Amino acid sequence: MKKLLTNLCFTFLVLSASAQMVHEFEGQKYYPEDDPLVNEKLNQWQDLKFGLLMHWGAYSQWGIVESWSICPEDYGWCQRKKGNNPENYYEYVKEYEGLKNSFNPVDFNPEKWAKAASDAGMKYLVFTTKHHDGFCMFDSKYTDYKVTDEACAFHTNPKANITKEIFDAFRNEGLWAGAYFSKPDWHSDYYWDPYFPPFNRNVNYDPEAYPEKWQKFVDFTHNQILELMTDYGKIDILWLDGGWVAKSSKEEMQHSLIRKGMGTSSGFLKSFAVNQDIKMDELVEKARKKQPGLIVVDRAVEGKNQNYLTPENKVPEEALPFPWESCIIAGGGWSYVPDAQYMSPRKAIHMLVDIVAKGGNLLYNIAPGPDGTWHDEAYQLLEAMGEWIQVNGEAIYSTRAIAPYKEANICFTRKKDSNTINAIYLADEGQKQLPAEIYVNSFQPKRGAKVSLLGDGKSLSWKKSGNGMLVQIPEKLRKNPPAGYAWVLQFEIAEDRK
Incomplete structure (x- = not known):
């Protein structure tokens, strides 16, 4: 009887998270949503279980980590190893941003990707419309740092508006469309003002000292997201990255950075605490007027605009009593690696089962190459997962x-x-x-x-x-x-x- 009561209590917690005030995971609180349309959508999302994440941009030409090599922080993933002059930061950034001109994925075939994802049993897509470097994989009218700019080699291709082509192809296969969007933009003069040198991932000036400049960045960000919400069909998920761009006190920022291993209890921080109020409540309200019921994932920012939590490249040890999703690298890195080694089918299937049994979703990352193709091994892995799900999907979906x-x-x-x-x-x-x-x-x-x-x-x-x-x-x-x-x-x- 004692064991039965324990099981019932645990299950009740898992099933009734929306009725609770606050839950925590690794020190981060989860706040339930109060919009009935969003809650209905979240319930549907929890039925889907298996999705595809794709990191893709001009950086794929160098086979390097997405964006981070232009960030002047001392981490392994920020190391500059490509280009003609990697020891000179400013020359490196200039060459990196010049990759826009040579980006030409002539073998881009989103219909093939969408079919492979659908056959694998994936039910939703999250695509990087813009990463931290600011390069837009969509036709934004607010920047020329984009795939459709006339300086980009791919701009004359009928499929040059890559985000639109991908969303259309995946929706045609029955998958939900999710837009990854980076809140920081290291190309924007309103974020990294050219008057000041960038010193880390944050805005390189004090927004409180230059409020007009910061407001221009807020407007720029809102405008680009509203473009995606207006011109790209039905969008189910707005997946925002760059959690350091948020409204917070310096004490809150320091605590958050320490918690994430980017600082120490002594107060030393590798990233400075900066209040970066992007006016998220206002943005979400505007976005949901365009896309009612839109799921918003303001990653790593505690509050009502993080509709589900996203453990990155790891799986929680226990079941979690709120909506969550593990984003996991299938092979290589988040971005394209020429010689990527992919998971075995057994490991991938067992991981999917483990995540679903704990109440979560698996968002599986596959990175396209500079020519617009996936590795053959990615197709082989998805095929094996699809064969298993074809037999056993009843134990995965809507559970x-x-x-x-x-x-x-x-x-x-x-x-x-x-x-x-x-x-x-x-x-x-x-x-x-x-x-x-x-x-x-x-x-x-x-x-x-x-x-x-x-x-x-x-x-x-x-x-x-x-x-x-x-x-x-x-x-x-x-x-x-x-x-x-x-x-x-x-x-x-x-x-x-x-």
Whole structure:
């Protein structure tokens, strides 16, 4: 009884996050949304489970990390290793920004990407319309640092407005469209004023000392985002990066930077504390007038405009009681790497299962190359994931977390608004066959319930064992499982375990 009450309490927390005031993850608070249209949309988003993230820009020509090499901070990812004069910062930036002129992805085929993503079981897209370097992959009228500028080699191509082409192609395959947008813009004179040298990722002047200049940057940012909300069809997610661009006191900024490992408790900061009020509430209101119900993800900024949290390149240890998504590199880096090594299908599928069992979504990053193509290995990986999901998708989509989310090598999901449980058995490395018996300790089917394996459907023999069950797997099914890497037992439990 004590264990049952514990499970029920945990599950209640997972299911009713919107009724709570505040939750925390790694020191960051989550504030539920009060807009009913957004909450409805978030509920739908939590059903999707699997999405695609794409970092792409002119920087792909050098095969380097996106944007960060022009940031004068002393981190490994900021190192300048390309160009003719990397030891001279200003010459390097000039050459880096000159990559706009030679950017010419002549093999750009968004329909091929969209088909591969759809076949893999992905349900939504987040595309980098603009990263921190300020290079726009859309036809913004507020800058000439864009893919459609006449100085860019690709501007005469019929598909030059890359963001529009990508959104159209993915929507045609039934995926949601999400716009990644960087709040900082290191190309804009309103952010990095050419009168002052940039000294880190932040604005290089004090916005409170130069309010008119800062207001111009606020207007510039709002205008570009509203372009995306107006001219690019239905947008489901506005995914904002650059969490240091936010309204906050210096004490709040210092605490945040220390928490993220960018400073120390002694007060030393690698990034200075700067209040950068982008007027986010006002921006979100304007954006939702264009796109009602729009999900906004103001990443790493505590408050109502971070509709879901986004652990970066990691998976939380436990289930989280609010909407969340792990953004994960599939291979290489966030941006294109010529010799990228991709995850194995087994690792990728197990990661997807682990995330979904904890109540989250997986946003899987694949980076296009300078010619507009993906690595062959990316297609192969997505194909393998799609084959598995084709058999076992019922255990992934429209599911919710249920305690305990995992026991030994078995993860659990619960079909939304039902008593149906999916027990997902994770195969060991090299394991091709199911075991003769599978013991499930945490759940027991209700009286007379059918236990079956997804992809097969036949009733399996089972018997009670303590608070769980022991399932017998016939030899024929053991040797010829319907999928590889993980297998799903499905059954109904009693009403009181929902």
